[in-house]
Amino acid sequence: MKILVLISNVPDTTTKIRFTGDNTAFDAAGVQWIINPWDELALTRAMELKEAGGVEKITVANVGEKITEATLRKALAVGADDAIRIDAPAKDAFFVASQLSKIAGDYDLILAGIEASDYNGNAVGGMLAELLDYNSVSAVSGINMDGDKFVINREIDGGSQVLSVTGPLVAIVQKGIAKEPRIPAMRGIMMARKKPLNVVEAVDAHEKTSFVNFELPPPKAACKMVDEENAKELITLLHEEAKVL
Amino acid sequence: MSILVYTENWDGKFKKLSFELVSYAAAIAKEMGLDLTALSIGNVADDELNKLGNYGASKILKVENDKFNSLDNKALSKAVVAAAENVGAKIVVFAHNNLGKALAPRVSVKLNAGLVSGVTELPSSTSPFVVKKKVFTGKAFANVKVDAENVVLTFAQNSYEIVETGGSAAVEAFDPQVGDADFSTVVNETNKITGKVLLNDAEIVVSGGRGMKSGDNWGGLEELADLLNAGMACSRPVSDEGWRSHDEHVGQTGKIIAPNLYFAFGISGAIQHLGGVSSSKVIVAINKDPEAPIFEAADYGIVGDVFKVIPQLIEGVKEM
Ligand SMILES: Cc1cc2nc3c(=O)[nH]c(=O)nc-3n(C[C@H](O)[C@H](O)[C@H](O)COP(=O)(O)OP(=O)(O)OC[C@H]3O[C@@H](n4cnc5c(N)ncnc54)[C@H](O)[C@@H]3O)c2cc1C
Ligand SMILES: Nc1ncnc2c1ncn2[C@@H]1O[C@H](COP(=O)(O)O)[C@@H](O)[C@H]1O
16 A cells, blocks of 8 residues: 655744735745644654555655755655655645646555645645545544555544545545654654655646735734632623624 | 525535525625526425525525435536536636535536635625635635636635625526436445534534543533534544544644634644644633743633633533
8 A cells, every 4th residue: 555645845833924925925934834733633644654564665756846845855854755846836736736637547545634834725635645546534543454445533523533544545544644743863864865766747737726815814912811819800891892792 | 597506405404604695695696796606416495595695695596306415526516517518607606625626627618617616705806716725724814816718616604794684686596407427426325423413513622632532521511512503523542532423523634614612621722733733713722831832823812721720611511
C-alpha cells in the first residue's frame, strides 16, 4: 500500500497577520513557514501505519514555488520516503487539486487536512477525490487498516461514527488522527537531505476564485471591567447592555 | 434558474441552523431574482419540510432513500449535483459544518463552480460574484471573487439573522438516480452525543481553562451552563489532561465556534485558543491575572478568582 500525504505550507500559527499592497496580499515578510498542523498530524499517522506494517511508501506532495521546499524537507525529516513539489503558485483550491490529480493516481490512500490554517479553504481534499472519482471521508479522527479496507472514525454533526470503506480513498483528517505531531530527530534531518524531492512541472488548469482584498476585524473596544466582589453586575450588563442573556 | 440549499436534518427534524441557512440563501435568491429550492435527503415529514417555506424556500426536493444514511460522500454529492441540475441551480449553499464541508468541494468540481467556504455575509456583488469569508482562522476576512459559471458556498453559522417570510413551499419527491456502485461506506457504529447542548449549535458557551485547576472543579460551570442552556467548552490543555472530553476542545486545533456569548473562565487567551472563539459576538473573561491576553479579546471582564466569581454568577442568573 502506498500513502500520499498532501502538505500545505502555511505561516506559523502565532504569526501576526498583516496585508500589503492596499490589503490585496498577505504580508509574508519575516514569516516562519510550517507544515499545516493537520498535515503534520496526517503524516504522523501515516508513519504509525507504516511502522505497523503493510505500507510500502509514504510520499508527501505540495503545489508551490521553490520556497516551500524547506517545508517538504521537514516532512522528509519526519519520515516520508520521498517528496513531490509541483512547481506553481497555489492559485486556488481547484487549481491545486487539479495539479495534484495528475500525480495522485498511484496511491491507495491520500491524506489531506481538513483546512489549511492560512486561507481556510476546506476544499482541496474533497476536490481531489472528485477529480479522481474516489470516495472521500471527511472530519476523520482515526484511521486503521483491516485487510483491503480502511476502518475510520469520523465526526458527524452531533456525534461520531466508525466506518469501513474500501480504497482508493481520500481521507480528510482533523483532531484526533494522531496524538502529537512528530518532531524530526537529528538522524531524520540528516537522512532527509538524501531523500528524493522531485520537482514536477505544472499542467494547465484554471483557477475559479481569487482574492479581491483582505480585511482585519475592526479593533475591539476596551474590555469593560466588573469588580470581583460584585460579579452579579456582569449578568445585569449582559442582560441589559449587551442583550445576549 | 434557481439557488439550491442543502438542508440537513437530525432524526427527521431541522434545527435553527437550517432556518438561518435557508434565510441566508433566500436573501441571495431575492437579490438575484432567482427561486430558492431546498434539498432534503432523509426521512422528514412533510409538515417539517413545509417549515422551510416560512424562511423563503419556494420548492423542496425530498429524497427518501435509506441508502444515503451512511453519509457516503461520493453518493451524496452525486445526489446534490442531480438536484442542482434538475432545478438549474447557479448557486448551491451548504452549512459550514461537517457534512457541508465534506460535500461542497466535490459538488463544486462537478458543477464547474467556484467554491467559497465559511462565508459570513451576503455577497457584496453578484456580478461578478464577490463574497466575504473568514481566513487565518478568524484573524482576518477576505473578499473572494468567483470566476466560474456557478458558485458553491458553505455558510458559517450564527452570521445571519433568521427571517420569517410567512411563505410556503411545494414538496416534490425526487429520485437522484444514484447507483449502488457509488456507495462504498459501511457504518459499523454511530455514537450520538445526547442530553447535552451541542457546542456548534449553542448560542451561549461556557468554557474553562487550566485556571480551573483540576477535573473535579467543574460542577459550578456545569450548573451555570445548565441554567443558561449553554454548551460546555474547554481549552486544549484541559482536554489533553483528560479533565474534560475531547469534543469540548475549542481553538485552532479543536472546534471553531461563533456563539452570541462566550464565557472564558481561567483561560489565558493564547492565539491558538482565540482562533476558535474570536468570532463570538460577546466574549466574557474571568481571570486572576489582569495582564492575561484574553482581556484584549474580551468585551467584559472580571479580574478575579474563578471560584469566587462562579457562585455569584449562578446567583445572578437565578435572580434574572
Ligand atoms: C499548533 C498549536 C495549536 C494549538 N491549538 C490550541 C487550541 O485549539 N485550543 C487551545 O485552547 N489551545 C491551543 N493551543 C495551546 C495554546 O497555545 C495554549 O497553551 C492554551 O490555550 C492555554 O490554555 P489555558 O488558557 O487553559 O491555560 P494557561 O495558559 O495555563 O492559562 C490559565 C489561565 O488561568 C488563569 N488562572 C489560574 N488560576 C485561576 C483562578 N483561580 N481564577 C482565575 N484565573 C485563574 C491564569 O492567570 C492563566 O491566565 C495550541 C498550541 C499550538 C502550538
Ligand atoms: N498547495 C498545496 N499543496 C498540497 N496540498 C495542499 C495545498 N493546499 C492545500 N493542500 C491540502 O489540502 C488541505 C486543505 O487545504 P485547503 O483546502 O486549502 O483548506 C491541506 O491540509 C493540505 O492537506
